[in-house]
Amino acid sequence: MLLGWLREHQQARGTKEGCNEGDCGACSVVLARKQGEHIDYQPVNACIFPLANLDGTAIFSVEDFGNRQALHPIQQAVVDEHGSQCGFCTPGFIASMVAGQLGKVEHSAEVQIAGNLCRCTGYGGLIRAFEGQRNTPQPAAFRAKLDAAESWIKASDAGGFECHGTTGSIYAPSTLKDLASLRSVHPDALIVAGATDVGLWMTKGLKQPPKLILTTYVHELHAVEQTAEHFCFGAAVPYSQVGPTLLQDYPEARDWFERLGSVQVRASGTLGGNIANGSPIGDGPPLMIALGASLRLRKGETLREVALEDYFIAYGKQDLAEDEFVEAVLVPRRQPGQRLMVEKVSRRIDQDITAVLAAFSETSVGLRLAFGGMAATPKLAKTVMASRQASDIHKDFEPLSDLRASKAYRLRVAENLLRAFLEPDASNPSQEAAQ
Amino acid sequence: MNQISKPEIANPLGRALEHDSAGQHVTGQALYCDDIREPAGCLHAAMGLGPAFPARIVAMDLDAVRQAPGVVAVFTAADIPGENNAGSVVHDEPLLASDQTSYAQQPLFVVAAETRDQARRAARLAKFEAEERPAAVTYDQIVERDEHVMPTLEVVTGDAEAALAKAQHKLEGRIEIGGQEHMYLEGQIALALPSPDGLRVVSSTQHPTEVQEMLGHLLELSSAEITVEVRRMGGAFGGKESQAAHTAMMATLAAYHTGRPVKLRLDRDDDMVTTGKRHDFRVDYRLGYDDSGRVYAGTFDLAARCGHSADLSAAVCDRAVFHSDNAYFIPEHRITSHRYRSNTVSNTAYRGFGGPQGMVAIERAMDQIAARLGKDPLDVRLENLYGRHGDIAPYGMQVKERVLEPLIRQLEVSADYRQRRAEIEAANQSAGRYRRGIALTPVKFGISFTISFLNQAGALLNIYKDGSILINHGGTEMGQGLYLKVAQVVAHQFGVPLDMVKISATRTDKVPNTSPTAASSGTDLNGAAALAACKTLKQRLTRFLQQKFETDALPLFKDGRVLIGFHHMSYAEMARAAWFARIPLSATGHFATPGIGWDAKTGKGRPFFYFAHGAAVSEVEIDTLTGANRVVRADLLHDVGQSINPAIDLGQIEGAYIQGMGWLTMEQLVFNDKGQLLTHAPSTYKIPTATDRPDVLNITLYDNKNPEATVHRSKAVGEPPFMLAISVHSALAHAISGLGGPGYWPDLDAPATAEEVLRCLDAANAAAV
CATH class of the missing domain: 3.30.465.10 (Uridine Diphospho-n-acetylenolpyruvylglucosamine Reductase; domain 3)
Structure with a gap:
């Protein structure tokens, strides 16, 4: 899963594991992906997000938004509004809020952060931080990272691959035709889309399905x-x-x-x-x-x-x-x-x-x-x-x-x-x- | 340093400063135990859980566990060199069960493997031959079995039975109050680092000294050979007071045998299944009162479901007894507390520590009396407040401060309580699908550990040659801003800007023999210990300055400078000069709360140094079709004494209220008939999210100075505002009550889930027919 890759392989430990099942949001990161001609920005739970679903996307975690010397406006607002206490859930909230800015969401701050649990604060500072900054432009340093990502996401042609590992195989077709033929060849494979349920079979049930077919990259299915x-x-x-x-x-x-x-x-x-x-x-x-x-x-x-x-x-x-x-x-x-x-x-x-x-x-x-x-x-x-x-x-x-x-x-x-x-x-x- | 020229920066006391780690929190740089880079060769451990019922273990086959990929070693009770005990007060709880388990999924072994994933997979491969033992889970079952983890406590004042017999009116009732999962976002974790020079353990714990001692018993090591360290926790709420030791002990057991660093981070489900929760209570109460609503007598029987072992249950239940009066004087009273053993995980400390459970019952009773008399419940509450007709609590302590009445009066006006109540009752007459309710409830919460010897703290204060200050104390940081508050106190003492004061991680080798950071006492105790260390150093510096400048004048530490007589110098110059003069610039401080003590045998004494107070008005809306409910507005007025940091205190109040609201509404622990926890992850155990926050939430600090000589005349704040949420429960009952006709009050239990509210709506409708 994406969270393990970030924390263990990249040593990017700002993103936390709270529940390992997509319910607390502590592992939230920003996903940038192609949606038609646009780039769609969404927060996702890294703990149940399969790496195989990341082709042609960009991921931004808390380390990307700003730093102590130059905080991202959302980060600064959370500090100013006393939006953190123990701080463990904070990076996930920051990610959800930055994704909300980038996605230009119209719903309330409460809806945008309802997938993030905080047990210390009563959410007041976090809500005020987002409401105050929802239309603030991205800072230059982060904007540059976004621009670079956007151009290669647009140019990329995702999917159409297979991975074979020690515990199983993943098939990631990019066309309906390929999907249909893979399905015929591997009727025993598990078909996976966003993995918000299958992800839990793996992280909690410790299941290792031997064959997965991803629908993620099949153009027609989008x-x-x-x-x-x-x-x-x-x-x-x-x-x-x-x-x-x-x-x-x-x-x-x-x-x-x-x-x-x-x-x-x-x-x-x-x-x-x-x-x-x-x-x-x-x-x-x-x-x-x-x-x-x-x-x-x-x-x-x-x-x-x-x-x-x-x-x-x-x-x-x-x-x-x-x-x-x-x-x-x-x-x-x-x-x-x-x-x-x-x-x-x-x-x-x-x-x-x-x-x-x-x-x-x-x-x-x-x-x-x-x-x-x-x-x-x-x-x-x-x-x-x-x-x-x-x-x-x-x-x-x-x-x-x-x-x-x-x-x-x-x-x-x-x-x-x-x-x-x-x-x-x-x-x-x-x-x-x-x- | 350049801020020295700004006097307003130089005195940080009482200012709404940001949390010292806020910048690290928002950038993801704050290091929690799991974020520390593992040393080379670090192993990862996982717990092996027992059968899904209390069992006699006939045979345990761990071969498949041992042979699983990556597994280095597997440890059972037989591998413990010292004492197999994780019980902090009574040694009645094995760290690893062996021949029998007392609750479903009790840990039986520990696996150490090269990766965490390998350890988790291996832990599930154990095979047991087990016989099921009977499980006592429900109140009826535990009361019938009648086993107690600790002796019953009775606190008596006057002759309650005689007074009840002559009372004009009598009320009898029963309320069941559910437990609560802490749901700290950072789960239990420890990193054990063995070395020939001694053992170092990084533990996410509120009680490093206890972890140190438990490890000593486990491995037959002296405390001096073990260092326990915690820089910060990702939330705790009482759940890491006694419970953190289990994780630390398991990690350390594996480290001891393998000689390698071992990290154990519990998976969320394992954490929720094997660590204690808030005690659930069933309270049977009787009160005698007159036409004015004044209460003359009462009996309260508190039955607590403690789980399979004692843990902290005695102190938790004692505090429930001390708060079953909440803010009300009951002249003739008998309070009985039974601590029942059950075949469930051992319940433990949780914010409020029994106090909330004690209060919920008396607040329900106040509402019932008011309903029967056709009065506004607020008037019945006011009539019975300490100070109106008496001020001695059942346990013999005088309630001196007269804060609550003016505080309630202020809130009554600022929240427009009377007017809104009238409007709501009128609107409910013709309500359709949605009904509203409103309530104002007070909180009076005793501050001090009721185990008197715990009311002490130590601090270590170093001034370096450049003038920078390092303060270390026994308190732990779990988000409550303790480090910041103590730093503010120290900076104020030396008249320096806050950034000259640094607080380092809490470590047992710096300040020994510490008490847990609990009972809201962190700042009261550790701040006072830090003050004592400041005083010692300031005395030394004063003597040095007086000799240096040949004056009897007293120095003034202000704005980064030291003024004495006609002389002045920068604070940093003074530090360097003092060092040249060979003045020791390091001091310890100690504090012990004066004048407290309580005798469990007589049930009398002064368990508390003082009380913290508050009151809340909550307005709720319920959906009569489904029972779904939410808080639409809350007004909180709370007494933190003279605040050291209003931003921190407001944050504590807000967070406590929301957490209390969750406890009393949506948070429900569900166990099956074997005592297995079914709500063992946030997928099924629901704590409030941002959308559950009231649409309007007004929080105000009540202007008050602590009459007791606490640090800056402040008051403890961690737990007391949790109980402001009782107003939510009361308001929900109010919303239902109108359906039942005059004098009706629903027997709403807690948590008031949608299902519970709908049950009461149906009962109210049935009563009206």
Whole structure:
């Protein structure tokens, strides 16, 4: 992973390891990569960022931004605002904030740094530091490094390589054709995109998958297309790009988007990976199911389309042949008069694994009520869709009790949210439910 | 040095100066233990964890571990030359378990390998033949089994039962209060550096002396043969008071046997599974009160889940007892504290050290009394404040300072509490999905280690020929700004700019026999020790100057100069002149807090030097569909005495409040029925992020001087503001309460997760029907 390379091989020890699973942000660094004709700047968690995904990119860590003699404006602002106490998380915050400047983000400082944990301060100094400096130009010394990186990133032609090591092989095709043929030759290989989940199998599970095929460099999988009927997201499009496009039609999903992982996770993680992975608690699938999304699956030259709700068959089992892969996600455009409600229920607002994700959509065609966290797969509440009775949720789901929530709580919340959507005029749903 | 000409720079005391390491923090140059370049040949260790249940170990097969790539050696309990003990107070906790484990995943062995990755992989290859032992995990289980890690403490004043019997109204209740993971961003780590000249260990510890002693017992070495060093920690919060020793001991055991440097940095999950947390408590309380809300009598039974060993549980539970009154006078009172053994990791120190758990229960009771009487809870709180009807705490100490009432009155106005409460209650009448709540709660927190002998500190002060000053003391830096505050004190003493004073890493070979940097006491104790050393050196310098200039006048150290009689010279010239005159320019200082002492047998005494105070108004919003909740505004007013550094103090208050808010809302430790921790990483254990910070957060220092002669008349600040967050819990209950009808108050436990809040919303709705 990138963090080990920085700390052990480069002896660049400003970037810290806090959790080794992409949840604390102490290892955040700035990633510069090509996105169309532009350079996209994002913070990423170096602890779960595979080195193999770095071709054609540039990485900037805390050592690059400034030094004690000439602090970067963000660094100076964190000092001035007393934004550090123990200081261990600080380099990661600095990276997230510099990435926010470079990426010209429009969201709040809180959103930009929600993927960075600080246990000492109450975040006040850090928030003020970013808000005060978000539009400040980069200092000349760092600007020069950025300019140099930008020119070679633009000139580079990333991907199209293979690595063979003692523990396994990595295939990094750059075209859809190569990906399809590699998939046919290596049906046993694990397909990896942003590695925000697979990375944890390695850093925590200590797994060493013998064969990996990366989607990172496949040009076709990075396409975002808009037609009158659909948004079409290539499977390797990171969430950071999916969100803004989707929000054009579905502004109700802003909260869903900003609470999905963190800025770091959204920069690495992909919608395609979130779906293909088959997790019962991924935040992407329930909304996509509610919107009536479908998948385009490819096997060699053969394409087929499957409705997303039919793709999830059972826990760990998807409608995906051994040598098939997800090529794109098709999301219908908004219908006139469409109503949409997306609710994420979790212990913490940001970057938390969902207990229940509810996504409800109603159009002239009908009602779609999708849930995550309620069953072994993301699923529609078909009984409720037919009856429009929120209390019928018990007929649709038998959720588990786990460390995130009890079965009773999941059912109760699902019912309350359904009632709010199906009976929007009820003044106090909670009160009625108890009666 | 050129700053000497600026007098305002020359007196740093009381100024909002930046943290001494801030420039290093933001550039990534601040060195933490893991950032030190490993010496050649350094090995990396990993812990080998036991079965996922308390077990009798029938057989342990480590062959695969030994044969794994890169492994140099594997160590078990049998390889410990001295005592196999990691228990700091009671020797009841093996460093490495052998024939049986007391909790799930208790460490059984240590692997040393060429790389950290190799060590981690090898550690998972052990095979056990193990029999499951019964696990007591829940309160019902531990109370039924009735094993105690330390004796029960009872503190009694008056006849509580008789007074309860005659009380006009009686209240009975129970509250469960969850534990808390420290979640220091830098996990447990140590680097052991063996040499024929002695052992040196870099440890991320709040208590270097204890690490030194534990290593001595482990290896049968004397303390003089061991040096423990810590420059800074990446957060600690109590989690590196006793718990840091385990990591240091394991690394050192491997270094002892291999003769090579060994680093052990725990993976986050291993850290969370094997190190102690805040104690969780169940409190059963009874109070007798009258129509005015005045409390006459009470009984509090505090059941603490201590984990499998004693660790610091006795002192933690003592402090819970001392704070179960919080700010309120209860004339006839009985407080009982049971310290139950459970088959879970051994709970330990955590910011507040039992105090927060004690306070949560009495604050719930104040709210309940107010609800039943139809009063504003603030009025019930004011009615019962120390000083209104009495000022002797149940443990016999007089509460002298009358800070809280004026402090609360000031906050009540500045936060516009009454008006906002009225508006919120009116709005809740017609609320839809979202309801709001508001509460004002006070904090009175006792300052001093309740183990009286710990209230001492040492310092070493060197003045060099060029006038530069090096101050070293027993306190450790974990981000709280202790080094800076002490440097400010020393710079002020010599009238020099702050940059002439340097503080070096805390080391047991410079200042010996230190107490942990804990109990918020860092500046009080180490600052005072540094002052004592300053005084000694200034006396020597005064005599030297008086002789040199043949005067009886006293010198004035100011603005980088020394003035005596009609003479003056630069401070640096004086230092050099003193050296020529063969004046010793190095001194030690020592401080012992005067006048404190407490007898556990009688339950009476003066455990504290003084109290720190504060109060907070929190306003919350809850989602009645999901129970999700957040703090929308908080106003904090806190008493730090006369601040040495307002920026540092404000930072402590803000951070403590947010950490307390996390404890009482989203942070939930979940154990399964075998006592295995399921929330063992930040993926599942959620501490507040930036978006959880209240939209409006006003923090003000209360204008007050410590009546006790502390350094600069300041007050301790690390822990007390943590408990300002109890106002969040109280406000959440307030938001729910209106649904239950007149007199209703929800039995909201802590943490008030979305699930817990929704449970209480449903219960309130049911009660109203």
